[in-house]
Amino acid sequence: MxxxxxxxxxxxxxxxxxxxxxxxxxxxxxxxxxxxxxxxxxxxxxxxQPEGASYYNGELILQPRQRWTAEQQLELLDWHPMFTGKCPQCGAEYERDYTARVHWDCPDCGWMDDSV
Ligand SMILES: [Zn+2]
Structure with a gap:
């Protein structure tokens, strides 16, 4: 640049x-x-940096908000599409480049992400 x-x-x-x-x-x-x-x-x-994301080794990484406890963040790993790549409600898979997403609302079932 x-x-x-x-x-x-x-x-x-x-x-x-x-x-x-x-x-x-x-x-x-x-x-x-x-x-x-x-x-x-x-x-x-x-x-x-967009809100809720940060640079790590030059790559943009989405992160849960800081106010969350470590425990809550661990729970997120199990169900949040940010980590699983799937809708927690209907199981539909997000696109392959899902880690770059900011909004996680599901186009299939209408699930709305209000967690991050
Ligand atoms: Zn869904």
């Missing part, structure tokens, strides 16, 4: 691993950007 040093403290920087910014999605040539807007509140580089 052809990000330049300025990007980290630029208001327009998207903080998204797949996009440099909204103005120059693919980055700019050289090491200066005409559209640079200094962000005085800029924080250290951080990967953009």
């Amino acid at each position: 052809p990000k330049i040093p300025q990007c980290d403290r630029c208001l327009l920087y998207s903080h998204n691993p797949y996009l440099v910014c909204a103005v120059h999605p693919d980055g700019v040539d050289g090491d200066k950007c005409l559209d640079f807007r200094e962000d005085l509140n800029a924080e250290p580089v951080e990967l953009w």
